[in-house]
Amino acid sequence: MTSPYPIASILGILFASLTIAAGLIWLERRLLALWQDRYGPNRVGPFGLAQVIADAIKIFFKQDWVAPFADKPVFIIAPAIILVTVLLSFAVVPFAPGIVVSDPNIALLFFLGMSSLGAYSVVLAGWSSNNKYALLGSLRAAAQLLSYEVFMGLSVMGVVMLAGSFQLSEIVHAQRGLWFVVPQFLGFILFLIAGVAETRRLPFDLPEAESELVAGFHSEYSGMKFGMFFVGEYLGVTLISAMITVLFFGGWLGPVLPPVVWFLLKMFFFISFFILLRASLPRPRFDQLMSWAWKLLLPLALLNLIVTGAVVLLLA
Amino acid sequence: MAASAPPVADVLRDRFEAGAVTAAPEARDSIPTFWVARERLREVLGYLKAGVERPYAMLYDLTAIDERNRTHREGEPAGDFTVVYHLLSFERNEYLRIKTSLDSGALSLDSITSLWPGANWYEREVWDMFGIAFSGHPYLQRILMPKTWVGHPLRKDHPARATEMGPFELPQEKEDTEQEALRFRPEDWGMQRTRAGADFIFLNLGPQHPGTHGVLRIVLQLDGEEILDAVPEIGFHHRGAEKMGERQTWHTYIPYTDRVDYLGGVMNNLAYLTALEKLAGISVPPRAQAIRVLMSELFRIISHLVWYGTFAQDLGQLSPVFYTFNDRERAFGIVEAVCGARMHPNWFRFGGVAQDLPHGWEKMFRDFIAYFPPKLAEYDRTVLRNRIFRARTKGVGAYTTSEAVEWGVTGPNLRACGFEWDFRKRQPYSGYEQFEFDIPTGQHGDCYDRALVRVEEMRQSLRIIEQCVDHMPEGPYKSDHPLATPPLKDRTMHDIETLITHFLGVSWGPVVPPGEALGAIEATKGNNGYYLISDGGTASYRTRIRTPSFPHLQMLPLICRGRTIPDLLAILGAMDYVLADVDR
Numbered sequence: 001m002t003s004p005y006p007i008a009s010i011l012g013i014l015f016a017s018l019t020i021a022a023g024l025i026w027l028e029r030r031l032l033a034l035w036q037d038r039y040g041p042n043r044v045g046p047f048g049l050a051q052v053i054a055d056a057i058k059i060f061f062k063q064d065w066v067a068p069f070a071d072k073p074v075f076i077i078a079p080a081i082i083l084v085t086v087l088l089s090f091a092v093v094p095f096a097p098g099i100v101v102s103d104p105n106i107a108l109l110f111f112l113g114m115s116s117l118g119a120y121s122v123v124l125a126g127w128s129s130n131n132k133y134a135l136l137g138s139l140r141a142a143a144q145l146l147s148y149e150v151f152m153g154l155s156v157m158g159v160v161m162l163a164g165s166f167q168l169s170e171i172v173h174a175q176r177g178l179w180f181v182v183p184q185f186l187g188f189i190l191f192l193i194a195g196v197a198e199t200r201r202l203p204f205d206l207p208e209a210e211s212e213l214v215a216g217f218h219s220e221y222s223g224m225k226f227g228m229f230f231v232g233e234y235l236g237v238t239l240i241s242a243m244i245t246v247l248f249f250g251g252w253l254g255p256v257l258p259p260v261v262w263f264l265l266k267m268f269f270f271i272s273f274f275i276l277l278r279a280s281l282p283r284p285r286f287d288q289l290m291s292w293a294w295k296l297l298l299p300l301a302l303l304n305l306i307v308t309g310a311v312v313l314l315l316a
Numbered sequence: 317m318a319a320s321a322p323p324v325a326d327v328l329r330d331r332f333e334a335g336a337v338t339a340a341p342e343a344r345d346s347i348p349t350f351w352v353a354r355e356r357l358r359e360v361l362g363y364l365k366a367g368v369e370r371p372y373a374m375l376y377d378l379t380a381i382d383e384r385n386r387t388h389r390e391g392e393p394a395g396d397f398t399v400v401y402h403l404l405s406f407e408r409n410e411y412l413r414i415k416t417s418l419d420s421g422a423l424s425l426d427s428i429t430s431l432w433p434g435a436n437w438y439e440r441e442v443w444d445m446f447g448i449a450f451s452g453h454p455y456l457q458r459i460l461m462p463k464t465w466v467g468h469p470l471r472k473d474h475p476a477r478a479t480e481m482g483p484f485e486l487p488q489e490k491e492d493t494e495q496e497a498l499r500f501r502p503e504d505w506g507m508q509r510t511r512a513g514a515d516f517i518f519l520n521l522g523p524q525h526p527g528t529h530g531v532l533r534i535v536l537q538l539d540g541e542e543i544l545d546a547v548p549e550i551g552f553h554h555r556g557a558e559k560m561g562e563r564q565t566w567h568t569y570i571p572y573t574d575r576v577d578y579l580g581g582v583m584n585n586l587a588y589l590t591a592l593e594k595l596a597g598i599s600v601p602p603r604a605q606a607i608r609v610l611m612s613e614l615f616r617i618i619s620h621l622v623w624y625g626t627f628a629q630d631l632g633q634l635s636p637v638f639y640t641f642n643d644r645e646r647a648f649g650i651v652e653a654v655c656g657a658r659m660h661p662n663w664f665r666f667g668g669v670a671q672d673l674p675h676g677w678e679k680m681f682r683d684f685i686a687y688f689p690p691k692l693a694e695y696d697r698t699v700l701r702n703r704i705f706r707a708r709t710k711g712v713g714a715y716t717t718s719e720a721v722e723w724g725v726t727g728p729n730l731r732a733c734g735f736e737w738d739f740r741k742r743q744p745y746s747g748y749e750q751f752e753f754d755i756p757t758g759q760h761g762d763c764y765d766r767a768l769v770r771v772e773e774m775r776q777s778l779r780i781i782e783q784c785v786d787h788m789p790e791g792p793y794k795s796d797h798p799l800a801t802p803p804l805k806d807r808t809m810h811d812i813e814t815l816i817t818h819f820l821g822v823s824w825g826p827v828v829p830p831g832e833a834l835g836a837i838e839a840t841k842g843n844n845g846y847y848l849i850s851d852g853g854t855a856s857y858r859t860r861i862r863t864p865s866f867p868h869l870q871m872l873p874l875i876c877r878g879r880t881i882p883d884l885l886a887i888l889g890a891m892d893y894v895l896a897d898v899d900r
Binding site: 032139210213214284288 | 527
């Protein structure tokens with residue numbers, strides 16, 4: 001069910017995802033402001049929407065500075081990695097029938113693979129900065145992303161079993177009768193937590209932790225290189241929300257409205273949920289984060305896998 | 317309370333021979349004062365701390381006086397410098413002042429860091445400010461001034477103004493020297509750089525860091541993220557508040573006090589005036605006292621609100637700070653209506669307050685009393701009861717009551733250990749004995765209990781405010797004592813004597829009779845005390861500001877060793893210090 005106009009799809013999805021990511025900067029600031037009894041950006045353009053453009057212009061015109069003590073090639077490549085891996089992941093996301101760049105039968109594995117590669121960006125950025133805060137941030141990132149990756153992969157295996165496919169469009173079609181969030185509720189919760197951790201958003205923003213590590217792994221970054229981390233983070237939020245929609249909430253399925261509208265509605269619901277998390281929760285300590293991952297979440301993911309497998313076998 | 321123990325004067329007379337300890341004439345604040353020979357000092361202090369019945373467990377303050385320009389020294393030794401130790405006994409509920417006299421030729425004393433670990437920073441400060449050395453001190457270096465500073469600022473021959481010191485220049489050479497002086501050398505502190513097979517990270521946290529709440533530098537010795545040792549470095553916020561006290565008149569110094577604990581507003585005025593009014597013998601009329609209590613408690617709430625929001629933010633919770641600052645804004649609305657200013661109202665005066673309360677003040681306070689408790693309940697739900705918040709604060713940065721007393725900890729940080737000690741109850745001032753309120757205490761002395769105590773204190777402050785509103789006494793808002801400044805105007809234009817007194821008091825400044833007094837109050841962060849010495853002039857001869865944040869911060873290495881960086885930030889947040897209060 002790949003698109004009949006591949007170039008149009010590629011450009012369209014690229015443009016749309018970048019626009020959404022940039023728009024999220026505005027959305028997040030306005031939503032946080034709403035929950036924190038203040039206004040947020042409301043001066044530039046209608047509802048402050050043009051704030052995004054103003055920010056983009058500002059960040060593009062900043063001096064392109066590389067710290068003299070940094071490992072230059074790695075320092076420059078690191079922010080590109082995160083952008084590339086996340087954007088590549090968008091290639092397999094089926095927004096609606098026909099609105100997808102590529103729909104391979106290993107799409108889910110591709111997503112997990114890209115997500116793992118994205119971890120390099122954060123680790124290399126901290127490592128090449130030659131700054132102690134950045135180093136601590138990237139050490140935290142390495143441990144956090146690896147740990148949460150493990151059960152992120154495991155948490156979606158239940159969905160794969162039920163759908164009988166790694167192909168995302170198949171997974172959506174398999175939810176015609178019932179969204180997977182019902183049979184795979186535990187899997188959904190685990191994937192959600194892992195997703196927050198993978199995108200390094202509060203309460204799992206330990207690699208940045210501005211009150212502890214100044215800005216963590218990207219302390220030394222400025223200008224558009226910082227901008228790439230910034231956009232990369234919002235792209236990550238969009239991607240995880242899109243994946244939650246695809247895997248657990250029936251993707252584009254829904255009555256009356258056109259499929260792509262349903263998809264976007266569901267996706268923005270989860271994006272807003274991500275922002276609400278940031279508005280309300282404190283940040284756990286690093287050792288607490290790790291022990292939750294290995295001692296609580298991983299066993300739960302395995303349990304989910306075993307039970308789902310058993311049920312599938314029984315019903316078969 | 318002290319009834320069963322023999323007075324300290326008798327004890328010291330029996331124990332030490334006549335030359336070693338000499339009783340001084342009674343001071344204006346009635347604190348027993350003794351002159352001790354310099355070579356016996358350590359022995360006497362050691363005896364007072366541990367040997368005496370109902371001991372003086374806390375080293376409350378340690379400072380010095382440059383006596384060389386002083387004229388009124390009746391009955392005192394003729395030395396050039398005096399080092400003053402203030403001790404506090406909880407069991408006697410009594411302060412004790414020990415003085416020792418030094419000559420310019422031999423400016424050194426035995427260090428008492430082995431008796432009280434908390435003496436460390438105080439002795440460094442005395443060295444920095446007066447050039448008095450302490451033998452046996454582990455690290456006798458400048459603490460408030462830069463290491464490159466020449467001279468000792470609180471000596472009388474050191475200039476007080478920049479204009480007396482020539483224009484400031486920063487040639488490359490000097491810049492390099494200054495930069496080099498800031499370099500941290502672990503060897504100076506007896507720290508290892510490496511361990512078998514591994515290097516330690518030395519992390520420079522601050523002076524510009526989002527988590528330190530001001531210009532504070534902490535150098536951390538790290539093994540991974542574990543803190544092996546920490547060295548707090550202060551002085552970046554030092555503005556010479558004590559030196560300014562010697563230049564400003566008694567009256568014009570009041571606005572400077574506002575800025576010491578800049579979150580405490582008029583609470584600082586109260587500490588200063590408590591000392592000053594003891595020195596001048598002014599009694600404050602009941603209405604003025606009640607107004608002072610009213611505004612001070614409002615400022616306690618304001619200060620705690622800043623702490624509450626920023627503490628949650630230190631732990632990564634982004635929203636509470638906006639809610640608490642909104643509430644603080646409401647409280648500031650009242651402060652503005654009453655005082656005309658917000659953070660630094662400069663509103664208490666010598667003998668009373670600047671003005672009577674405005675029309676409709678009761679309504680503003682009653683509105684706030686009705687508005688605030690539901691808000692506090694909401695923050696309990698969102699912050700204190702949050703599981704992650706608890707996991708981050710429970711059992712973190714704990715110390716015991718005896719450690720706290722040893723290091724000079726007062727206020728909520730002391731009460732979090734379970735020690736019910738509040739100067740408003742134990743040594744009431746400004747009419748606090750007439751109010752009904754509880755002293756909240758904790759049990760474990762950890763960050764969580766410190767938070768609980770502060771939150772509960774806000775409720776108690778609200779109770780006190782409510783009582784003030786319900787029972788505000790009638791009468792004058794300022795004393796009619798001749799020294800009250802600026803004076804009440806009723807009789808000024810009717811008789812020449814009053815007119816002259818008023819004219820002098822306003823133009824020249826009030827002349828306070830010679831003597832010394834310590835005035836201490838339960839401020840927002842702990843015990844804030846002013847130790848004032850008058851030489852019979854229009855300005856103080858020596859102004860000593862004892863602030864709670866100074867000893868609290870000194871304790872940091874003790875409670876953060878073996879923990880991680882996130883814990884350090886939790887500890888700093890729960891400590892509730894203000895750098896201006898540390899450095900003065």
